Amino acid sequence: MNNYINKIIDLYTKSKLEKPVKSRFHRWLINNESYREKEIALFHLWNQTYNVATEDTLVSFTSLQAKAQIYNERKSTRFVAWRYTAVITLIIAITSVYIFMSNDSPEVNYIEYFSDNNLTLNTITLPDGSLVQANTGTIILYPESYGKDTRTVYISGEANFKVQKNKDVPFIVKSKDFLVRALGTEFNVSSYPDETCFRVTLISGSVKVQQNNNPADYILKVNEQFVYNKQTKQRSVTQVDIYNATAWQRGELVFRGVTIKEILNVLERKYSISFQYKSKLFNDDKYNFHFKKESALTDILSIIKEVADNFDYKKTNDSYYINSKSQ
Known part of the structure; x- marks a missing residue:
């Protein structure tokens, strides 16, 4: 039975499946049948993903596991459905981080932060004094040398950035497909891997939004939001209500x-x-x-x-x- 479940999960993670098939897989994954075998198989997948990762990935799975509380050695007699969804979601998110960091230097050490699922929002103070308020389920990474020659932050999820001015070293936020460049400003980036749209909302100052392998760029004005639909590939810039766009920061x-x-x-x-x-x-x-x-x-x-x-x-x-x- 365990080998059978392992094969199903392995096939799911390595295949491009239609949405209805994914939905059936999720329903199968979280029902009570053979829940212990599924838990072992997921942990095996997690370890397997860790072993495949090289130094080029620049992410410590060990620390991320601890922050996300994925590993729990206590024996549980009941099935916790969201736990498996969280594992799959986190694997997808971390995979996205690997993809958009794969072209950067493997010689650089990175500091990572994971905002796990809770009702308390978290604020990170970067070495230059810039503030990052991370929404739930968000991964933030930045180099140990941040602030010297570069101020680059990597994101999978959603966060608000209040940037300290430094004309000599621009502030850059990178997601899987986009780069957002700013000097001194406040803006919001939403880049959850499981959501249809990527969004950048400008609160103050000015930012430039660029897509990988696309020469076009978008310079936003205050109260404007850039939206890229991953399914239709359409891009748009519209005026938005900043109070509503930043509501998550107020809970x-x-x-x-x-x-x-x-x-x-x-x-x-x-x-x-x-x-x-x-x-x-x-x-x-x-x-x-x-x-x-x-x-x-x-x-x-x-x-x-x-x-x-x-x-x-x-x-x-x-x-x-x-x-x-x-x-």
Whole structure:
């Protein structure tokens, strides 16, 4: 049985699968059947990924595991669904970090920071005094030599940057596909690997957004947001409400023109839970919501359920099972 499960997980991680297949895999992964064997297989995958990594990856899996609390040697008698989702998500995120750092010098040592799933936002003070406020599920890396010849920060996730001015050494944020350059400014970068869009929002100053292998660049003005849709490859620059765009920094949740699926994805990350539902349950209707700081998840779901009026749910441990209202 264990070899069989190992093969399934190994095949999943090495294959390009359609979204419905991925959804079925996730549902299989988090159900109670053979949960112990799945846990062992995932830990094996984690170790295997660690062993394949070379010094070129520049990331210490050991410290990331500790920060994410992926390893837990205590025996558990119950199945924690979000734990496996977190492992898969973190593997995807770290893989993205490897990809966009692969062309940089392997001689450089990096300092890494992981903001795990919790309701408390974290602020990092960089060596030059610049501040980085990281949203949940975010990986931040910067070289030990930061501030001398370079001020480059790598991101997978979302963070707000308040940059100290230094005309001689520009401040650069790199994601998997984009580079954001600033001198002295405040801006927000959202680059979650599991989200459809990459976003840069300018709060003050000026930034230049560049895409890898693309000569075009975009210079943003205050209150402008650059959006790149990974699926359609479309780019846009629009005026946005900065108060709403930075709501996460105040612990608030603001959704503007997003689908229920996108909302559930954010709630999973923020509250460390898992939603299980059929991929075709929700359509692409867009919704607007604003939830205040420390809003209870049950209250949020009740409001969304009332507005969408097409689903019911029940909670089991750390998982929420969502079904059509007619069922």
